[in-house]
Amino acid sequence: MRLLEKSYGLMICRVFRTYSTVPERPAAKRKVVGILGGGITGLSAAYYLVKQYGDKVLPLVFEKSDRVGGWVKTVVTDKGSRYEIGPRSIRPAGIRGMNTLDMVQDLGLHKDLLYVEKTHPTAQNRYIYLGGKLIRLPNDIKVLYKKTEPFKRPLFWSVLRDIIRFRKKGTDDSIYNFVKRRFGFEIAEYLIDPLIRGICAGDARDISVKFLMKDMFEHEQKYGSVVLGHLLSRFGKQPCTLSEDDKTIGFSDVALASLSGNWSIWSLEQGLEALPKALEDYLVNKNNVQVLKSVNVDRMRFSRDLKQVDVTYEILGDVKRADTITCDHIISCIPSTSLARLLRQTKPSHPDLWKVFCNIESESLQVTGLTYTESEVMNDAFGFLVPSCEQSVDGLLGIVFDSNVFPQEQNTVISVMSKPGLGINEIKGLVSKTLGIHREPHDYLIHENPECIPQYTVGHYEKVQALRNYIIYAKLPLSIAGASYDGVSVNDCIYSARQIANNIVNFKLDFQNS
Numbered sequence: 191m192r193l194l195e196k197s198y199g200l201m202i203c204r205v206f207r208t209y210s211t212v213p214e215r216p217a218a219k220r221k222v223v224g225i226l227g228g229g230i231t232g233l234s235a236a237y238y239l240v241k242q243y244g245d246k247v248l249p250l251v252f253e254k255s256d257r258v259g260g261w262v263k264t265v266v267t268d269k270g271s272r273y274e275i276g277p278r279s280i281r282p283a284g285i286r287g288m289n290t291l292d293m294v295q296d297l298g299l300h301k302d303l304l305y306v307e308k309t310h311p312t313a314q315n316r317y318i319y320l321g322g323k324l325i326r327l328p329n330d331i332k333v334l335y336k337k338t339e340p341f342k343r344p345l346f347w348s349v350l351r352d353i354i355r356f357r358k359k360g361t362d363d364s365i366y367n368f369v370k371r372r373f374g375f376e377i378a379e380y381l382i383d384p385l386i387r388g389i390c391a392g393d394a395r396d397i398s399v400k401f402l403m404k405d406m407f408e409h410e411q412k413y414g415s416v417v418l419g420h421l422l423s424r425f426g427k428q429p430c431t432l433s434e435d436d437k438t439i440g441f442s443d444v445a446l447a448s449l450s451g452n453w454s455i456w457s458l459e460q461g462l463e464a465l466p467k468a469l470e471d472y473l474v475n476k477n478n479v480q481v482l483k484s485v486n487v488d489r490m491r492f493s494r495d496l497k498q499v500d501v502t503y504e505i506l507g508d509v510k511r512a513d514t515i516t517c518d519h520i521i522s523c524i525p526s527t528s529l530a531r532l533l534r535q536t537k538p539s540h541p542d543l544w545k546v547f548c549n550i551e552s553e554s555l556q557v558t559g560l561t562y563t564e565s566e567v568m569n570d571a572f573g574f575l576v577p578s579c580e581q582s583v584d585g586l587l588g589i590v591f592d593s594n595v596f597p598q599e600q601n602t603v604i605s606v607m608s609k610p611g612l613g614i615n616e617i618k619g620l621v622s623k624t625l626g627i628h629r630e631p632h633d634y635l636i637h638e639n640p641e642c643i644p645q646y647t648v649g650h651y652e653k654v655q656a657l658r659n660y661i662i663y664a665k666l667p668l669s670i671a672g673a674s675y676d677g678v679s680v681n682d683c684i685y686s687a688r689q690i691a692n693n694i695v696n697f698k699l700d701f702q703n704s
């Protein structure tokens with residue numbers, strides 16, 4: 191018997207002794223794919239491997255904590271308040287949004303779906319906190335010819351500026367510089383700066399336009415203007431750019447319903463964590479998949495012929511034990527800096543590789559959920575964002591009015607998004623200053639998310655391509671997926687996992703002949 195099968199069987203017995211189940215393992219020649227991380231990307235990678243290759247593959251998920259889902263986490267407190275620690279809603283837009291809804295249906299979660307239509311006030315209105323007050327951003331055509339707060343001139347002038355301005359060829363730029371160059375200072379400062387804070391809690395002056403606002407970048411390159419490019423690509427004939435795999439996405443009843451029902455965002459009755467939990471249930475019911483929780487992978491070693499990887503991990507718990515399993519391939523779904531730490535210990539070492547992984551940094555974020563028993567906030571909004579030029583509310587990035595979107599009985603539930611380290615009194619001060627809520631909250635929960643949002647700085651696109659090319663040329667049995675590389679939203683993570691899992695045959699893992 192091959193080392194792989196021996197050690198796999200042995201390992202399963204050891205690990206599962208702790209969990210008091212010993213699954214049967216047929217000794218067929220199967221490919222063992224180690225998946226680092228049991229967050230939404232890791233679980234999705236295992237899901238798509240099973241969908242694509244059935245029992246020709248043995249996905250083995252290594253998760254450090256005692257739960258799956260990573261940043262997708264719903265907490266219900268003793269007083270019954272429900273808070274989302276990470277993402278709280280998902281957009282059904284585009285091929286990636288459709289793909290997630292296909293998965294939701296396949297997992298049987300469609301009956302628990304909650305959704306909001308695009309005509310709902312919370313989907314229409316956007317607020318920013320500027321000059322010590324809340325300002326509703328204009329959302330109708332009048333803004334083009336009428337001066338509307340916070341802008342000093344009608345936006346017609348910004349549109350004109352974009353149309354007549356020369357294109358800057360080829361190179362990536364920060365979103366802030368790009369928008370300031372094409373549309374002027376005010377659009378960059380009052381629209382883009384807060385929006386980027388809402389998406390990646392980062393600074394629009396650092397974030398790559400080519401990566402995060404690819405359409406805008408491409409419109410400038412192709413048509414010399416973002417506005418013209420947008421109009422021409424909407425009304426002109428566009429060649430179909432979908433891959434064969436993409437063409438299979440979006441045919442589930444739920445995906446189709448989201449289109450015909452004009453959905454803006456959706457969530458799940460029990461909170462978004464129901465999604466990773468359902469994925470875990472799906473996977474553990476397959477007898478060729480293992481989801482190992484409370485295990486810390488601390489070393490890897492590539493074999494000389496680069497056909498296998500020995501993964502050494504520690505089983506966390508009262509009595510710590512180490513073990514090693516041989517995998518045919520690794521899909522890393524952990525943050526790039528965690529992978530860098532692991533690759534640093536890996537033999538043979540590839541310093542050119544792990545040093546680049548170190549370079550994809552992440553921002554930390556504090557999310558504080560607060561519950562009030564009475565109606566406390568204006569009900570026509572999703573929340574508000576704070577542009578970085580607003581100095582009066584230090585540390586505050588914005589507040590989301592969760593219960594306006596998905597009501598929680600009669601309560602008002604809000605989430606304060608801030609830099610980490612703010613105590614409850616500081617948070618209450620910020621809520622009182624911005625929203626005029628002086629009442630004590632009935633319940634609250636402070637949660638710090640260390641290094642949770644990757645920062646796609648200028649050049650990110652090329653950096654990720656270079657990483658993937660290096661891995662291919664060095665013939666490493668490794669793939670990388672997830673938010674560090676392919677986008678921050680849940681849709682991005684799931685789609686990234688799908689692409690990696692479906693393309694794993696390119697890594698000489700010939701499932702057909704095994």
Ligand SMILES: C=Cc1c2[nH]c(c1C)Cc1[nH]c(c(CCC(=O)O)c1C)Cc1[nH]c(c(C)c1CCC(=O)O)Cc1[nH]c(c(C)c1C=C)C2
Pocket residue numbers: 275276277278279280281316385387388389390391555557572573574575587588589590607608678679680
């Ligand atoms: C939990 C914190 C998160 C922050 N960003 C994200 C999460 C999960 C990811 C994210 N946020 C937004 C998007 C794009 C659109 C989408 O898929 O929903 C993504 C991927 C947008 C967004 N986030 C907030 C708001 C109000 C918006 C909408 C902006 C708009 O459409 O105008 C809330 C918010 N999220 C974060 C912060 C700091 C923040 C501030 C209120 C971080």
